[in-house]
Amino acid sequence: MSFPTLAIPHAADVTENQLELLIFSGALRPVDALPSERNLAVAMGISRTTLREALSRLQGKGLVQREGNTTRITEIVDVMLSQSKIDLTTLQPAAILDMMIYLMSALAESAVSRQTKIDQAAIREAALVAQSALSEASKNKFVDSVHHLFLLTAEAAHNFLGVQTLHVLLKTFRKAHLDAVEVIRKDPAAMTMAQAAIEQLINNAPHGASRLLTVLSLPASDQVLTLKISREAAKGSQLEAAAVIAAEIESGSYPVGSYLPDISELALRYGLAENAVRLALQILLARGLINIEKFGQARILSDRAAKPFASLAAAITRQPIAIAAVFEFRVILECWSARLAAAHVTESQKMKLLNMLNDMDPAVDNDPVAYSLADIRLHHQIAAAAGNAPLEALLMALSQLIGSVTQYWLSEHIEFRGTNKLIHDQHIAIVNAITAGDTNRAQAAMDAHLSYVTTTLRDVDDRRARSAVAQIRSRLRNS
Structure with a gap:
């Protein structure tokens, strides 16, 4: 920067x-x-x-x-999924549903503290439309209205990457959700749950979005997705x-x-x-x-164009709000990843994680670039141990973007703090919790690690801003 x-x-x-x-x-x-x-x-x-x-x-x-x-x-x-040759429609629908509902729940939780009055008014208006559409004949109108409602709730969390990801997942499930409407309308209990969730959203309770998505998605969990996304x-x-x-x-x-x-x-x-x-x-x-x-x-300047999304990653590292959004999105996905990994990790995966930590140790302060690459590989291995293929695929698709921002962050951190040892200690705590099979501790350790990153990013940006002012002041006085 x-x-x-x-x-x-x-x-x-x-x-x-x-x-x-x-x-x-x-x-x-x-x-x-x-x-x-x-x-x-x-x-x-x-x-x-x-x-x-x-x-x-x-x-x-x-x-x-x-x-x-x-x-x-x-x-x-x-487009990142396409670049990574990942087609969500080939993965297990139930696992995608788990990820989509978890993401919606996490974004709704974030929206509780972040939503503005404008967000609340937009969500309430959309919820009233969905409430009316629930009993109308058109399935398309109801699905369109609730998908819009889900995205409005995600937008109230003010994280562009969360909105982008939810948008793709909802688009992937559109046909399944259309089919699910008929099932819900024939089930009085499901109708009651859907109406209650919409009422929550009308009354400015964002968690109603994840509850409504759960109701809409349950009939779709055993269906095979047929929608193919056009990426031309x-x-x-x-x-x-x-x-x-x-x-x-x-x-x-x-x-x-x-x-x-x-x-x-x-x-x-x-x-x-x-x-x-x-x-x-x-x-x-x-x-x-x-x-x-x-x-x-x-x-x-070069006879080879930048790798796909390299220029996007460069753009993100210029915008503090975008850097924060990437790490906040990592908190959402990777806390869940760590929890799942602690529940499903195999003995061979435990050995891989421990060996990775040992290999990272010499690079902590001696080679920030090598450490950042090892950091990314460690987080990938945790995702692989989680046992949820769509989650692993999504993190893999986002790896170039996350990796570039992580490299930027670690270089700033070592300059700001003088050492990356605290980061390494946090990695050790995460791996120890996963290998011990302690789901709560693994999730808490990942949350502490990534929350520390987002907090310190703000400190780094503040320090950079003060330094910039000092430099300009010096130039003006010495000119």
């Missing part, structure tokens, strides 16, 4: 940062459409050219997708232009360190519109292939 300087950022940089904040704060839901370019540019007080530059950069990072004249928020978790990337002229120019860079036609021809020449050479080339360069900038220098010259 770089310190602020006295230099005034380019308008596109500021716009990109503001839109990232909207996404990482959870203000925008997956597949939500942004306002039209004209309206959004007016609202932000910028030109449409500046806005298009910023949107192209976000597209390069995988945060938005362009569909003709419409820009939508990417289903980040869905949106195509557009700027994407096509980016692909053409990237292929030329990777082939060596434009060597590293050289400059690309100007926009008009590139457009003429490849038969592309100049505006498409201009926006394509912003995508290549986000992917780490080029840097756009003074007078718009594009210099080649």
Whole structure:
């Protein structure tokens, strides 16, 4: 995270940062459409050219997708699952349901203390719609209304990654939930439970969401999921232009360190519109292939694009609210993972965990990068021991994102605290609880570890902010 300087950022940089904040704060839901370019540019007080530059950069990072004249928020978790070649519909439905209900319950618990009056009003209004739809003929209307209600409750927890993940799980189960409505309507006890859960939400009790999801999901637990999620990337002229120019860079036609021809020449050479080339360069900038220098010259930085989601991870490490969201989401998933691992760990898995700890010990303070990689492997092994394939698959899909943020955190921590020994001691406590088969202690140890991380992150950010102010003060006085 770089310190602020006295230099005034380019308008596109500021716009990109503001839109990232909207996404990482959870203000925008997956597949939500942004306002039209004209309206959004007016609202932000910028030109449409500046806005298009910023949107192209976000597209390069995988945060938005362009569909003709419409820009939508990417289903980040869905795409990460696809990148990892994970199809939730091939996994055991009952295990996915367990994870979805647990996630909904954890987000509802967080919403209790985090929801605002605006959140409460939105949830109450949606709950009233769901209450009316429960007894109406249309199954689609009821399922749409309760899915919206679940996502509103998740949004009240103010964690964008939780909302993104719940969105994918609900989409996966949509057909099963439609089938379940008929079963519920024929069962007086299930109808009573559904009505009671909705009443809780009307009365501003977020836990009603997890109870309603449980009622809706029980009839689906033995069904085979048939919904296949479409993950075709949106195509557009700027994407096509980016692909053409990237292929030329990777082939060596434009060597590293050289400059690309100007926009008009590139457009003429490849038969592309100049505006498409201009926006394509912003995508290549986000992917780490080029840097756009003074007078718009594009210099080649690398002949290999960043790994999938590397630029997204880099964007997250620039936003304190996003870093906190990643670790808070880890608390939700990995506390459950540790609890399950303590209940299901095998003898061979115990030995793997203990051997990993021994291998990590020499790197604690001597090699932060090696320790961060070992840290990620340890958490993966805990997930593997949990015995829930969808949970392990989700954590694996998110591993690049979580790993990048973890590396950032550990490097900041050792600079801030001077040692990572406390982190290692926390890992030891987690593994000891898991190998002892103590579910409560394993969950508590993981919670203490990740809660410490999120708390210390705020301390690090505060310290960084004070240091930045001190640096600027020094520059001004010595200039």
